[in-house]
Amino acid sequence: MTAVDLPAVPRVLIAEADPWSRDLLKQVLLNVRCDARLDVCADGDHAAALLREKSYDLILADWELAGVDGLSLLRSVRQQRRSPALPFILLSSRNDSASVREALPLAPTAYLTRPLNMESLTQRLQDLLLNEGESVYCEIPALAPGMTLPAFLEQRREVCDGAPLRVDVKAAVHRSLGPEGVDLQQLEDQVRMDPQITAVLIAAANSAGYHGTPVQTLHAALNKLVPGQSMNLILGLALKHNVVLGDSGLVAYAERHWQLSEDSAEYARRLARMLELDHQRCYSACILHRLGDLALLRCLEDWRQGGGALDDEAIGESLDNFGAAYGSALRTRWRLPLELRQLIAATYSLEGGVYSREALVVNLATQMARLTEHEGLQELAGSKTARLLKVGLSELARVRKT
Numbered sequence: 230m231t232a233v234d235l236p237a238v239p240r241v242l243i244a245e246a247d248p249w250s251r252d253l254l255k256q257v258l259l260n261v262r263c264d265a266r267l268d269v270c271a272d273g274d275h276a277a278a279l280l281r282e283k284s285y286d287l288i289l290a291d292w293e294l295a296g297v298d299g300l301s302l303l304r305s306v307r308q309q310r311r312s313p314a315l316p317f318i319l320l321s322s323r324n325d326s327a328s329v330r331e332a333l334p335l336a337p338t339a340y341l342t343r344p345l346n347m348e349s350l351t352q353r354l355q356d357l358l359l360n361e362g363e364s365v366y367c368e369i370p371a372l373a374p375g376m377t378l379p380a381f382l383e384q385r386r387e388v389c390d391g392a393p394l395r396v397d398v399k400a401a402v403h404r405s406l407g408p409e410g411v412d413l414q415q416l417e418d419q420v421r422m423d424p425q426i427t428a429v430l431i432a433a434a435n436s437a438g439y440h441g442t443p444v445q446t447l448h449a450a451l452n453k454l455v456p457g458q459s460m461n462l463i464l465g466l467a468l469k470h471n472v473v474l475g476d477s478g479l480v481a482y483a484e485r486h487w488q489l490s491e492d493s494a495e496y497a498r499r500l501a502r503m504l505e506l507d508h509q510r511c512y513s514a515c516i517l518h519r520l521g522d523l524a525l526l527r528c529l530e531d532w533r534q535g536g537g538a539l540d541d542e543a544i545g546e547s548l549d550n551f552g553a554a555y556g557s558a559l560r561t562r563w564r565l566p567l568e569l570r571q572l573i574a575a576t577y578s579l580e581g582g583v584y585s586r587e588a589l590v591v592n593l594a595t596q597m598a599r600l601t602e603h604e605g606l607q608e609l610a611g612s613k614t615a616r617l618l619k620v621g622l623s624e625l626a627r628v629r630k631t
Contacts, residue, residue: 239286239358240266244276244299245320246291249433250458253465254289257347260468261354263367273297277305285315287357292321292332303335314338316357320345344457347464372535378543382551385528386558392425392523393530394472395487398463411456421447422491424520425472426463427513430454432563433462443566446509471530479526479533482544486519486526489598493518493576497594499628504618506587514572514591515598517565521556522548528555553577579614589618597629 241258245251248271255269268283270276273294280288280302288306290299297305303317319337321328332340339353359365372381401419405412420426427447434450435443444450451459466472474480494515501508525547533539560570574580575588576595593614600609606629609615610622 238264238266240268240283241287241289242276242279242283242285243267243269244271244273244288244290244294244302245269246271246294247433248436249429249462250291253461256465256468257350258289258354258358261351262358262365264365265358271295273299273302276302280306287316287318289318289320292319292323292328300332300335303332303337307335318353344455345461347461369534372532372537376537378532378537378547379550381532381537382525382528382547385531386551386555387562389524389528389555389559390469391428391527391559392520393474393483393527394425394466395423396420396426398426398467402460402463411460413451413456413459416459417448417451420463421512422487422494422516424487424490424517424523425466427516428520428559428563428565429462429466430459431513431569432565433458435564435566443568445566445569445572446513448509471527471534474526474530476530476533476539478539478541478544479530482548483523483526486522489595490516490519493591493595493598496597496628497591499631500590500594500618500620501587503624503628504586504590504620506590510569510572511587511590511594514569514587515576515594517560517569518556518573518576518591518595520559521554522552524559525552525555584617586618589614593618593620597625 239262241262243251243254243258245254251269251271255267258265258267268279268285270279273290274296276290276294277297288302290302292299294302299319299321303319306315306317309315314336316338318339318341319332320341320343321332322343324342329340338357341350341353396419398420401416405416405419407415430447430450431444434453444453454462474483494512497511497515498508500506501511526544529539529544529547556573560573572585572587572591575584576591579588579592593609593612596609596612596614597606600606606622606625610620610625615621615625
């Protein structure tokens with residue numbers, strides 16, 4: 230089947246168990262055909278039900294689906310003897326010859342093994358969904374009549390895609406590649422200051438496909454995920470809508486929040502090392518503590534592009550009224566570990582009467598980050614947090630100057 234055989238707007242089914250891989254496939258496909266009608270599901274039974282109800286122009290299915298597996302879905306599709314054959318891309322972690330021999334008689338359009346080659350997948354989708362030289366442009370939908378900014382932000386809170394990107398992901402991945410593949414330490418050094426990448430990789434490492442001790446740091450996430458998967462997830466983030474802010478006013482706000490995140494994370498790392506605590510966990514909590522504010526700024530970019538008015542007063546009020554709620558919603562929806570969420574909460578305030586030393590560290594670090602360069606550390610050294618940690622003025626000055 231060629232792209233010219235497709236209807237004007239193709240309908241595509243994506244069946245993938247892992248939520249982050251599912252989102253990646255969706256983004257890659259929409260980057261090729263932004264107008265595609267997508268049905269996305271997480272198990273084979275749901276996929277089989279959709280196949281009985283609807284007619285599709287392309288299917289991407291994971292072999293390792295729960296219930297009806299991807300190979301069984303392919304077998305069912307081929308038994309219908311549709312002409313021309315329905316394009317079906319089978320995805321699998323199985324790269325052994327026996328598995329390949331089992332799948333080939335069913336004539337999958339492509340058999341792609343994990344970690345996926347993003348360029349190869351993109352090329353396959355372009356060949357199937359576009360005519361040679363063709364591209365598809367999708368206009369940004371206008372705001373609904375009468376929509377107010379608070380109502381818009383309330384609607385977007387539970388579905389927002391997170392923060393804009395701070396780093397150039399393609400350059401970061403390129404610099405991390407060596408003769409023997411991905412240098413994980415180099416990759417971590419390249420992306421650790423980016424809240425969105427940190428959150429997504431930690432969330433992915435705690436998804437249903439991975440078990441064991443909850444992952445709370447970027448370092449642990451990179452070492453738990455397959456290197457190729459980490460690269461794909463990072464590169465996939467660049468395909469999402471508005472990951473680079475276009476409004477100069479929003480960029481200025483984002484820069485301030487990124488800097489607060491990075492400064493507090495660096496102070497937390499130094500304090501934790503000084504006190505022989507888990508410095509990576511403290512760094513992660515602080516780099517993530519402005520995630521909600523940054524995600525809100527990205528949604529304000531959507532508001533602006535949809536035709537909404539935006540000025541400094543509206544941006545400030547939106548951050549005050551919705552920033553914390555956006556952060557809480559993201560951390561819950563992405564299922565970041567409870568222990569990490571509690572540590573992030575400690576960057577804002579210390580509740581209850583008993584605090585972990587890591588909680589005191591991140592709280593003190595964020596207070597330090599909020600000081601201007603002309604403000605001294607004397608008052609901070611006398612604060613309850615510093616006294617509980619037994620950190621004095623000389624130690625704080627050393628942390629600030631290191």
